[in-house]
Amino acid sequence: xxxxxxxxxxxxxxxxxxxxxxxxxxxxxxxxxxxxxxxxxxxxxxxxxxxxxxxxxxxxxxxxxxxxxxxxxxxxxxxxxxxxxxxxxxxxxxxxxxxxxxxxxxxxxxxxxxxxxxxxxxxxxxxxxxxxxxxxxxxxxxxxxxxxxxxxxxxxxxxxxxxxxxxxxxxxxxxxxxxxxxxxxxxxxxxxxxxxxxxxxxxxxxxxxxxxxxxxxxxxxxxxxxxxxxxxxxxxxxxxxxxxxxxxxxxxxxxxxxxxxxxxxxxxxxxxxxxxxxxxxxxxxxxxxxxxxxxxxxxxxxxxxxxxxxxxxxxx
Ligand code: SER
Numbered sequence: 629x630x631x632x633x634x635x636x637x638x639x640x641x642x643x644x645x646x647x648x649x650x651x652x653x654x655x656x657x658x659x660x661x662x663x664x665x666x667x668x669x670x671x672x673x674x675x676x677x678x679x680x681x682x683x684x685x686x687x688x689x690x691x692x693x694x695x696x697x698x699x700x701x702x703x704x705x706x707x708x709x710x711x712x713x714x715x716x717x718x719x720x721x722x723x724x725x726x727x728x729x730x731x732x733x734x735x736x737x738x739x740x741x742x743x744x745x746x747x748x749x750x751x752x753x754x755x756x757x758x759x760x761x762x763x764x765x766x767x768x769x770x771x772x773x774x775x776x777x778x779x780x781x782x783x784x785x786x787x788x789x790x791x792x793x794x795x796x797x798x799x800x801x802x803x804x805x806x807x808x809x810x811x812x813x814x815x816x817x818x819x820x821x822x823x824x825x826x827x828x829x830x831x832x833x834x835x836x837x838x839x840x841x842x843x844x845x846x847x848x849x850x851x852x853x854x855x856x857x858x859x860x861x862x863x864x865x866x867x868x869x870x871x872x873x874x875x876x877x878x879x880x881x882x883x884x885x886x887x888x889x890x891x892x893x894x895x896x897x898x899x900x901x902x903x904x905x906x907x908x909x910x911x912x913x914x915x916x917x918x919x920x921x922x923x924x925x926x927x928x929x930x931x932x933x934x935x936x937x938x939x940x941x942x943x944x
Contacts, residue, residue, distance in 0.1 A: 633659045634697040634738075636682045636725065637704030639667025642744070642798075642847065644806040646701060649848050651675050660695050663704070668806065682725035689728075692737055699855065701742040702729050708748050708771040709900050710810030715770040722774035730781065733791040741793045742855050745779050745867035747840055748772035749797060752906045759908035761869045761915045768906045779866035786865035794854045795867035799911065802931060803844030804938040812903045816841055816880060820935040823884045823891045824943040832898045835878045838909040842872030843926040843934070850922055857920040864915060871913040872924045873931075883932040 637643045638661035650659045656675035682704040711718025751766040785791035800813025808814045822829040881893045916922035
């Protein structure tokens with residue numbers, strides 16, 4: 629098989645697990661990890677790695693040619709909360725990196741591209757429950773604007789140049805291998821660490837903030853399965869809605885209390901509250917189910933068990 633994969637942003641929350649998963653599936657020398665800096669030991673030891681600035685076209689092209697890359701996963705991005713602090717930096721990183729890989733695909737230097745979108749493409753005027761694939765989209769964050777714009781460009785490159793780009797609107801992602809950075813949904817990871825460490829957590833969102841979320845294993849499975857699907861089955865070339873579970877801070881607390889009865893949560897909402905309030909509470913992902921057979925597997929209680937079991941050693 630001549631498939632050779634490049635992951636850009638391999639040291640981040642999704643990139644780390646995606647790299648390990650793809651190396652297991654396709655063989656470690658077929659999967660080149662890259663990032664602007666080196667990552668955790670398990671990732672660095674698992675196969676080839678390149679230092680790469682996703683916004684520098686020449687650097688990305690050089691690595692793609694040298695390693696004879698066929699498939700690129702672009703996972704480098706600035707997330708919602710950080711991008712509100714550095715709007716132009718967020719915009720430039722999120723857009724320049726996308727244009728670089730779209731250009732490589734247009735010039736047939738790669739065959740296939742995965743680019744992540746997000747529930748942040750939706751805004752305060754979007755229907756909040758069972759948000760459909762096609763609906764009002766008026767994002768109110770820099771991150772959301774960059775993702776919505778990116779979706780339009782992906783579809784454009786597919787229609788105009790036949791670029792095989794595939795995308796998912798990720799909900800908040802929860803994992804234990806690598807910490808997330810700069811997102812509004814990050815509380816749902818931090819809460820497990822603090823529950824084990826202090827039996828207490830101060831949440832930056834209020835108790836009723838219901839958001840769409842997903843355990844990382846499901847997200848990785850979705851990512852690889854959309855990339856491995858037959859080209860004709862991918863009907864949506866902007867980005868697919870994807871749904872795992874929905875909960876608010878009170879519900880995740882109740883789930884943790886089943887294992888740590890003394891655990892307590894308190895609330896100090898900050899600038900991230902209005903970001904969360906502008907996003908949907910639940911997502912209709914029927915098109916992903918229909919087109920490429922998507923099905924989520926892991927529930928809130930199952931996720932809690934996996935998170936606490938795997939993080940326990942760290943805090944003992
Ligand atoms: N998890 C992301 C964030 O909170 C949303 O895509 O920014």
